Amino acid sequence: MPLPHQRPTAAPIRLDDPLVDRVIDGRYRIVEPLGAGGMGKVYRAVQTGLDREVALKVLSAGLADGRDLAFVKRFCLEASVTARLGHPHTVTIHDYGRTDDGIFYIAMEYLEGRTLAQLLEEEGALPAPRLLRIANQIARAAREAHRNGLVHRDLKPSNVMLLAREDEPDFVKVLDFGLAKFFLGGDGELSQSGAFLGSPQYMAPELVRSEPATPRTDVYSLGVMLYEMACGRPPFTAESSIAVLLEHASAQPKPPRLVARDIPEALERVILRAMQKDPEDRYASMDDLLEALAWAGSSMGVALAREPLRPVLLTSSDVEALEVGSRRRYWRRKLSPWILGLAAAAATAAALQQLL
Template identity: 40%
Template sequence: MGRPAPNPPGELSPTNLRPDSQNGEQWWAPPENTPEQVAKAPAPEVKDPLIGLVVGSFRLVRKLGGGGMGNVYLGEHTLIGSKVAVKFLHEHFASNEALVQRFLAEARAVNLIGHENIINIFDMNVLPPRRHYLVMEYLEGSPLSAMTGSAQQPSVVVPILSQVCDALQAAHVNGVVHRDLKPENIFLVRHDRTPHFVKVLDFGIAKLLDGVSPGQTSLGTIIGTPEYMAPEQWAGKGVDGRTDLYALGIIAYELLTGRTPFGKGGLGSLLHAHLQEMPAAPHEVNRQVPVALSQVVMRAMAKRPEDRFRSASEMRAALEQALTAPESVPTPKLIAPPPAASAPPPPLPADTAMGIPPTAPAPPRRSMSPPPGDIAVRVVLAPGTDAVRLNCTDLSRAGAFLCTEGVMPPLRSRVSITFEPRDRPLTCMGEVVRHVTPEQASAWAMRAGFAIQFVDLSTEARDALVRLAQGQSPAPAPPKATTDDPQAEALLAMLQRRMSSDPYVLLSLPLDATFDDVRQHARAALSALENIATRPLSARQSKELSDMRSRVEKAADLLGHARQRIEHDAWRANFAGVARCISSGLTASEIESLRARFLLAHPGAEARERIHSTTASAWEGQSRVDLALAEYEKALTADPLNLSLQQRYWSLKQRGKPTPAPDSKGQDIPGLRRRPGRS
């Protein structure tokens, strides 16, 4: 269950590649195919030889679906008629030991856990000569994704999330991290009197910790679905149980608000959002969500694993307590009534994760020399909202206190603060670490507001804050260079020659690049550009560098997103790139829809494909594999979105001896290398 073995150079197949490390088996997972969907599915062109076959005690009745590594069939017991789902690994993968072990890893992981909220796998065996298969329970119900798209009642959502927590707790205790938790992998069935009984699916890419230190085996491996991936997954760092809790927080947010916290944009925007942005709290999006429940969700979505819940069981307890607890956060008032003299100060919100106990006294004043008065600042309380003017007190290089009696941003959310001295503005990011309500402020003889801790500050910004705290102006901005930097100019000139409109050329990628390669090359390219940015550039050089950065980001976004890349590759007759997108988990209906548009825009393409594919079949019948492959490539160039043609080509290519792809290594700037043999 370690890191998947890389594909041999030159070997490419839409049936064995998962280039973006997502679950490419969405095509065929049995719970995702309801009887209605099966009824609407087109009939296969060729009779499946497995239909009617008896495997153990079960007769295979019909095919439920197919996907990246295999097919799933409905099996019925020959005597008592009970139903199971039988998952077969594609036969031509049997010779690849790494893929066989990856296929069987799901059975081992599920068997190790053994929990009622995780799909059961009853058997694993081999059908002669080499058809590996798993026998698992057949589920009748619907995936949790059927409930997304509109806000659900908290009374419905919390019991579902609690069951998922139970499943994750059992997995984590046994050292198994799911790593690809999403609504499609959570199935709801009716069980006894429970209308929404949870079954967690697809532990096929789960990671056994085995006592290995975090990051040792998973460093550099990015596995998951972008909309639900934790920051540590995006960074290729080690994962643990808190990674699954982040994904569950995203799912909870989506169920309670009817939308994902960061939308469904390209990889570039999702990467930035998961690493840097803090969405509006669920109760701010949907007023029906209790504030306490909203805070539980936001804590699960914390950027740093150590700021999330320590375990799934702790998150379950917090969810249930938040649902049953009365609203404890009062609506802020303009003038707070003075408390009774004998009454103790009201408790602060439970922000003990920051090291501040709920009963802590009022925050002490800084020892730094106080400014002559409050500092007026502009604060953006949530992304996408207008800035408000607040007064800042207790400023230091570490944090500040912002005075307000209005609505405060949630704990652990991030706000943008702009100081506006006479010389030049200074913008900083701060994380909210404490609230002081009007009632608490009155009891402590201080002002209401919230405390923030500065994050990601440069040394220059920290020095400027110290000067502001002492009542001085920050140091003036360094003057812009008036002449071009010679070293930067040489690098920019070299890069400018490679700024092609073709995103593959721009990122120095082969036409069959994996999605991981796209991300790595884009990161390397942007890193190279950032290194140039540290030099004393002229205004012209700065603008040119900014344009280059924008073009690299757009290229990475286009090639890093399967639904965008497949259309780009198809229109440019890049059938190898199309194969990469097919293997990423796009549905057959999506691809057929794109193909219809493609054929409409390319009259005669289908006729050319038939001529070449017929010739290829003739050569294949004569065992002339090289000639058959050449004709298949011509057919795919004409009709690259033809799924059956793609399958025939790559299956034949795997049976032959593929020629290794040319080495793309070079000696130039990493991520912006020139590719041998390509222009």
């Protein structure tokens, strides 16, 4: 799918689009098309009443009429999954639904910026401090999804939006959870038999082998993105998608420092660990990867942002337990000198008795 802000050149945009100027579900007036993709179109729209600009993703009519239930399921999954996520680095879903005449839509925040893919195409390899800050934000967004039992499965530069903010010139928004999968059980595969879902250049080896996705799957994809940000190109660039998939499954990437000598050794170690073929050899979680990124940053004098501590809600039993523990610690501190003194006196008395 196209992104909430941009006009991709892959698919032409019709100026006579029948949805332009139409009000969807009584509250979203479509202003103009932004782009088209395999699942549908994205429009710039205005939410009436609030006068708020939104990006409106609309499922193609040929898919929404029930002829391809898998695409409808993916579309609805993206809406419901992303709507439950609240991380500042994840795109915000305002609303989703289906109109009376069968149009599926998702209303999301309208973003002005460029994708990480566009940045890499324009500027090539990024300085280590900059790429660490970008990767840190992506990992934090993915970590929240993992805590909700979700794996993105399609982390790639074109699914990362970079916005200019006063305090962060590369403020990250992670997009497109259309391939997200519940790894804690319950949700089946959305692909037809033998079909790959995802992007070959960033696909983890276990997905190539049709094995289940886990949080380490996203760790691998982010490792590939780190490699590309550091080296200016992906680790595998074969001529066909199938060849790229096979390389992800079995070939070792060229060490980043052999591609670009100015890459810090600490960063190279993080990249290669994240890209291990066996998921068990990678970082076990985004928490572990975040710690590794912070370690690499500290070796370069770069401090990475961390999540603020979450407030802890205590029940009455929790408070009572803390009060009991506090009282015990208070009396332990008060009585410790007396107890030690009595123990010393007893030991002295025992020693004198032996002498007598």
